[in-house]
Amino acid sequence: MLNDPMPLTPIASAPQAEPEKRVRDRGATEKAILNAAKALLAEEGFQNFGINAVARKAGCDKQLIYRYYGGLNGLVDAIGADLGTWVKDRIPEDTGGMFLLTYGDLMERLSLLFLQALRDDPLMRRIVAWEVSENTEQVRRLSEARSKALATWLERMRGSLTPPKGVDAVAVNAILIAAIQHIVLSASAGGQCAGLALKASKDWEKAEQALKRIVRGVYG
Amino acid sequence: MLNDPMPLTPIASAPQAEPEKRVRDRGATEKAILNAAKALLAEEGFQNFGINAVARKAGCDKQLIYRYYGGLNGLVDAIGADLGTWVKDRIPEDTGGMFLLTYGDLMERLSLLFLQALRDDPLMRRIVAWEVSENTEQVRRLSEARSKALATWLERMRGSLTPPKGVDAVAVNAILIAAIQHIVLSASAGGQCAGLALKASKDWEKAEQALKRIVRGVYG
């Protein structure tokens, strides 16, 4: 994924194997930094996320992060902007709602899709965990970007379906989303949640079954 | 929150040289350390939780933490053991189940009780956030203690009621607990969750209403 850390160090001899010197390519460097930051966040979490770590991972000097992104905050903003692509990757065009007859059909499908998407996306998971653990400027920016991406995704998937009368869909859906996020986070961190094991796919089937039951219970 | 036997500590500030002589009381020092650790965790979260910070807050030398608790891990164990008291504080003896006719009644009540308890307990909130953010030895120990306390609480409150047939109560309840935990964490961190504001008591009423609806939907 990331370019190997340029063996330009003249330890033994002049590298004849490299006819062309590594180009000074600001765009590539910026990309390397951004990718390193995303990868670092996804792999290590926000605990060890800092200027030095990103620079190490990107194989560049940390000064460049200051120059190109204005420091960690700017870099986090860039990650947030990059999060917009999350939506496009996760909209199945073909099942755009024409087979979803009821709001319950829709929410059942969305719940399972969101669950799966979160399980498959370590970066998103780390960001969610970050959101509930800190309240710094960086987190706020990232959180806003994620929130917007999620809202856009829900909006696009919803189509023209409307929730049944008498149900506060915003509140209910917030709770459903909260449940999904926390279940995935718990599983990712400790392999279980409130006594429910969440490791084998059999475990996840039980969770999905329960989730469907809950959605159907409230939305019919 | 915690009884402070020493009137010398000003509010959340490093204790200066007291005119009053400080007695050599190992028990009191141990208590001060434990209280400082709990308070620090509750107030600052796990980000800045370390030997130096605890010692500073306790107004003692960090060496004593090593001596008395065997380091941070032992101190965390002590916090975990202390968590057992959580159960006793939150069992209303009078409404021990005799007015709860159905499992749905029970779970509705438990959900709201748990929600309120979490909202009122910053330490517990921080621990939950810690659980989903890290997977270190310390977190594992603390998490286990919390899990056991929660399970005990649920067990005692459940009484003799049994869930309806055909419902995977373990899975469903895990999702409900996950939802509550994440809602409270999100609110605590950012004042909202998935587009649902969670600041004013009016907001919380909406959330509670939605939660009740969900519980009733699945448990009747």
Place this chain on the structure above:
DNA sequence: GATCGATGTCGCCGCTCGGCGACATTCGAC
């Protein structure tokens, strides 16, 4: 060829961290 801005690199600063060795003070047993 000389110049100058863009790009990349190096090393220092002050700080906090966890850990620990060494010392100071007090108290109880004898």
Place this chain on the structure above:
DNA sequence: GTCGAATGTCGCCGAGCGGCGACATCGATC
């Protein structure tokens, strides 16, 4: 009284952190 252990204190170490000034190198332009 004496002495040893319990209790409390001090300061150092190596490491990592964010931040930044100064330098090195390259490419385009004149």
